[in-house]
Amino acid sequence: MRMRNGSILLLALLATLPYVGANATQLTDAKVIQASAASGLENAVGQIASAAEKPLWIAWDVPAADPRSQMCCFQSIGDGEKHHWKGGSCSLTDGNSFFSSHSAGKPSTPIPDTDTFTIFLRAQNGKVDQLRTFSAGCHVDAAGSTVHRFTGVSASESVFYLTRLLDLIGAQPDSKSGREEERQHVIGAIASIRSTNAIPALTAVVRSRRPQEIRGQAAFWLGMRGGDEGRSVLLSLLDSPAAGRRTDGQRDGQLDDLMEQAVAGIAQDDSSAATAALLSLAKRNKAPAIRKRAIFWLGQKAGERATADLKEAAGDADEEVQEMAVFSISQLPKARAI
DSSP, X not given: XXXXXXXXXXXXXXXXXXXXXXXXXXXESOEEEEEEOTXXXXXXXXXXXXXXXXXXXXXXXXXXXXXXXXXXOOSSHHHHHHTTTOOOEEEXXXXXXXXXXXXXXXXXXXXXXXXXXXXXXXXETTEEEEEEEEETTOEEEOXXXXXXXEESOBHHHHHHHHHHHHHHHHTSSSOXXXXXXXXXXXXXXXXXXXXXXXXXXXXXXXXXXXXXXXXXXXXHHXXXXXXXXXXXHHHHHHTSTTTTSOSSSOOTTSOOHHHHHHHHHHHHOOSHHHHHHHHHHHHHOSOHHHHHHHHHHHHHHHGGGGHHHHHHHTTOSSXXXXXXXXXXXXXXXXHHHO
């Protein structure tokens, strides 16, 4: 988002102020305890978690980066559209409940804007081990759980704490797959907060020495939500000398998670600048594996508009890039594809 004159200063100021959503998530069957985070969010969460002998939840509201994103639960996509994506019913304690989040595309029923969402953290014995996010207005069944609800937590402090939480969860002696899944949830929450420090936080994760899966998840969100700033970071990464080489012992020609997600993230941005970036990667990137993935997403994203570019890519010097170009062409309407 590019703004001029005093607007940037105003946006930076607003990001430091406490944010209280006008329409919070609707909790049912919950013992809600109002709590204060005046001592600092990390400290306040730590105090509650340390005193918890059995699992409880800690919650607060944050402003949503994308008002079109609907984080709630419906029986199916058709059920959500039938009810105009309003209401919904989720389970706070059941991680397998059907979850639907829409922020792109054109569903048959318009998705109502939601200006806030609620972050829920599950805590016990001094640690936080799960994170859930639900849009304002979403009905959430807490199944009798105790929920400590903060007010007055700023968006910027939320981003800072969640970035710290990435490493706190990573250090826990749980199963690796469980830790990675929860860390991915944390990254998604960071990207969904409207705050001036959200994109820099994702950038820092991408450039860190954290596991490939975590950096890749951050790269995906950076491409989708980071605009020109995030795309510039990813393009610099994809143009680096080592971008097309595996770092995990797997064969050449296949991208690692970080590079794979960097290309995919750029493709999620609907702007013409993102399409142009994909086209540049498809034509000029030195790594065949990156050209190949860019061509795949270009075919998915641009469709018939990319026919000439896909045809040109079919003459690439690398055989796998040629094959991907031909595959993408085959996905076009029959007459055009032939």
